[in-house]
Structures are given as structure tokens and as C-alpha cells.
Amino acid sequence: MWGLVRKETYQMLRDPSSVGIGIALPLLLLFLFTYAISLDVRNIKLGVVCEDNSPIVNRLLASFQNNKYFMVHVARDRREVQDDLVGGRLNGVLVIPADFASRIERRSLSPLQLLVRGSDVSTAALVQNYVRGVLRHWLIQEGLNAGQRNSGEIVRIESRVWFNQEIESRAALLPGSIAVIMTLIGTLLTALVVAREWERGTMEALLATPITRMDIVLSKFVPYFILGMLAMGLVAAVSTLGLGVPLRGSLWVLIMVSATFLCSALGLGLLISSVTRNQFVASQVALIVGYLPALILSGLVFEIDSMPRLIQYLTCVMPPRYFVSALRTLFLAGNVWQVILPNTVVLLGFAAFFLTVTIQKTKMNLE
Incomplete structure (x- = not known):
């Protein structure tokens, strides 16, 4: 038996793909799970429309x-940031109305409007929570919540979620899942x-x-x-007709x-298959460079920012990132x-x- 063990060990060491997959793949997954996967949302792109230019505002x-979670873009008019919110360059917009300071001075109810892009469910919920947290801290600093149990009696945030009003996770995940499914078919198979x-x-x-390289590639393609x-058509039909996800x-x-x-x-x-010429190696490479990026690095589950x-x-350099965004x-x-x-141009x-x-890599000889 020990002779067979030695033989198998030598054979494994002579196979670079086995050693590479056994060592490199765990390290790659550890790297991705440590740095790429994060449930803490940072660098939230928040537009703040200041219609009031008073010192308190x-x-x-x-x-x-000064908050580490926000990247603030200041505007004086709502129209300056509306296109950025629709286009995904902002996660949310906080509107401070022109009479905010005067209402604060009179201790009357001062509403703030918060517009949130709901295409990313986890970020949409956190934007609302983080904004309320910053507001509560500011009220304490200003001494505006003294003796009151609910700071909302002075300042109230009126939230509106665009594109996914109920903030349903399936409305954001199901469209992006098309990218994962098409990656399975397109890359792994x-x-x-x-x-x-x-x-x-x-x-x-x-x-x-008498076939050409083009014939071989097209016959597989x-x-x-x-x-x-x-x-894609099946998943889109089930998502819209069966699960109620809108296709706007x-x-x-x-x-x-x-x-x-x-x-x-x-x-x-096809490039992986042509270069490796080995089904086992090709499947592992396709898993690493195709499926895992579609699941982890596309923005489907975890916020890229x-x-x-x-x-x-x-x-x-991951095509699924652009496809998930478009979907x-x-x-x-x-049709934004x-x-x-x-x-689409990048894809x-x-x-x-x-x-x-x-x-170019498809070989027409047996070498």
C-alpha cells in the first residue's frame, strides 16, 4: 500500500495543475472572503441639496x-443630482429645504427629504439608517433633543425609495442572477x-x-x-411573470x-478550453475566473464601493460587473x-x- 501512496504522491507532484489548485485556490478564496466580501457598506455616495445656506445647515x-461612511456631493438644486441618482452615481440624496433653519429656530417640525436608490437593497437600507444616525448625533451636538425622547419631533426624515419601493431583496437579486446563470452556461460549459x-x-x-479555425470556434459557439x-429568456419570464419582478x-x-x-x-x-486541452483543469480555471467573479465581484451580493x-x-476586468449593473x-x-x-460597449x-x-489560440495541428 505504501508503494502506491508514494507513487500517487510523485504523480501528484509532477502534475502542476493539482498542486496549483490545491494551494492557489484556497489562498485565492481566503483572499476574496477576507477583502472582497464585506457586509459593512462604506463610501456611500450621498448627494446633499442645500437650499438653505445658513450656519446651522x-x-x-x-x-x-466628516463621517467616514459618506462621500458627500453638495448641490444647490435638486436637478443637479437627479440624473446622478438615476444613473447610479449616487446612492441617495438628502434635501435640506430653504426654510429648515427658520423652522429649527421656532422649534417647529423641520422635514428633510431623503431619496434612496433601491436597486441595491442592502445599501438602500443602510443609507437610511446611517443618515438617521448622523442626524441624531448632530441634534445632540446642537442641543436640539434635550428633554425629548424622540428627536423626530424636531427633525423628521421623509424617505422615498426609487426603483424598489418595498426594498425587496428579490427585486434586486433576481435580475442579477441572470448574470450568474449565463456565466455557468457561457463559461463553465x-x-x-x-x-x-x-x-x-x-x-x-x-x-x-478542410475546416478553418473560425469553423471550429463557431461550431462550438x-x-x-x-x-x-x-x-436568459426563461429566467426573465419566471422573474417577471411568476415572481413579480418588474421589467421597466x-x-x-x-x-x-x-x-x-x-x-x-x-x-x-472557449479560450480556456483551447489553451488547457484538459477538462479537469479547464473546469477549475473556469470556476476561478468565471463563476466566482460573477458571484462575488460583480456587485450582485456585495457592494463594490x-x-x-x-x-x-x-x-x-470582470464582465459580470457591467452586466449586473445593466440588468x-x-x-x-x-432604459437609462x-x-x-x-x-454594453465594455461588454x-x-x-x-x-x-x-x-x-488565434485554436491550434490546427497535434503539437
Whole structure:
């Protein structure tokens, strides 16, 4: 038995993929779970509309600017920040009305309006809680809550949630789940197809025919493209018709964006398969560079702005990040082209890059 153990150990050490997966994969997962996954939301992008320029309002504004959780953008008119809220460049907008200071001086009810972007459920809830926390601290500093059990008797926040009024998690998660499902089909499944041909020896028969690299790539690409689009249509139909998630954008725009992302996912999967020529290695590489980023680094579950700066830069080369952003906008907000168009252009660039490299890396000989 010990002889077999030694033989298997030597064989494992001679296989770089086994050693790499056994050592590198746990370290990668530990790195992602430590730094990329965070339930603490930081760097909340908050717009503050100051219609009142009095000293007391400036002190309230300073309380938000000095808070470590907020990145404050100051405006004097609501129209300056409305497009930023719709486009996702702001998580929320706090409106301080023109008569705020005078109401405070009279000790009468002083309402503040808080507009929150509800496409990210966890962030939307935290924005409201953090704003109320800063306001309570400011009221204590100003001595405005002395002798009162509820500071809301002086200042009341009137919240409105855009795009997801009930702040339902499924309304934000189900559209983004399309990205994970299409990644499974586009990257994990296609990562096996060319490698399977090499392992079974059927690639030799293919190379004996008068086909080109383009023919090989397209023959693997087309069936999985059709399967991926059918899966997208099925998930979208179940989400909207069965689970009540609204689709406020155009169906044709959804099809266009999904097809663009699927092209990039298929290109990545075929590239992995062509380079590795081994189904086991191809599946592990596809898991690391395809599925895990779609689940962890796309912004589907964890807020990208709360990740360390290095991880945020890493997400910029992950196609699922752009697809999830476009999907949430299409389903919850509608055809917001300032979000959809840039994301689609980036996905188109990924698709062109991966497919071009795949064609170049597809070998037409047995070496």
C-alpha cells in the first residue's frame, strides 16, 4: 500500500495543475472572503441639496462630510443630482429645504427629504439608517433633543425609495442572477467542449477535414449561444411573470445586452478550453475566473464601493460587473442609457477580445 501512496504522491507532484489548485485556490478564496466580501457598506455616495445656506445647515452638512461612511456631493438644486441618482452615481440624496433653519429656530417640525436608490437593497437600507444616525448625533451636538425622547419631533426624515419601493431583496437579486446563470452556461460549459475533443481524440478527425479555425470556434459557439439565450429568456419570464419582478426597460434592449455578455462569456470559456486541452483543469480555471467573479465581484451580493481599492480595480476586468449593473437598471429603472450604453460597449469590447484571442489560440495541428 505504501508503494502506491508514494507513487500517487510523485504523480501528484509532477502534475502542476493539482498542486496549483490545491494551494492557489484556497489562498485565492481566503483572499476574496477576507477583502472582497464585506457586509459593512462604506463610501456611500450621498448627494446633499442645500437650499438653505445658513450656519446651522452648514454645520449639518459638515457632520455628513466628516463621517467616514459618506462621500458627500453638495448641490444647490435638486436637478443637479437627479440624473446622478438615476444613473447610479449616487446612492441617495438628502434635501435640506430653504426654510429648515427658520423652522429649527421656532422649534417647529423641520422635514428633510431623503431619496434612496433601491436597486441595491442592502445599501438602500443602510443609507437610511446611517443618515438617521448622523442626524441624531448632530441634534445632540446642537442641543436640539434635550428633554425629548424622540428627536423626530424636531427633525423628521421623509424617505422615498426609487426603483424598489418595498426594498425587496428579490427585486434586486433576481435580475442579477441572470448574470450568474449565463456565466455557468457561457463559461463553465464551453470550457469543456474543446478540451473534450482533445481528450477523446476526436480533434484529430476534425483536423483532417478542410475546416478553418473560425469553423471550429463557431461550431462550438452557436449551440451554447442559443442555449444561453433560452436560459436568459426563461429566467426573465419566471422573474417577471411568476415572481413579480418588474421589467421597466425594453425587452429588445435586454436581449441585446444579454447577447453581448453571453458572447464574452462564451469567448472566455472557449479560450480556456483551447489553451488547457484538459477538462479537469479547464473546469477549475473556469470556476476561478468565471463563476466566482460573477458571484462575488460583480456587485450582485456585495457592494463594490465597499471593497478595498485593489479589489475594486480588479472588478473592472470582470464582465459580470457591467452586466449586473445593466440588468438591474433595465429591470428596476428602465432604459437609462447613461448606464446601459457604457456597460454594453465594455461588454462588446470583452466579447471581441476573447473571441479574437480564442481564434488565434485554436491550434490546427497535434503539437
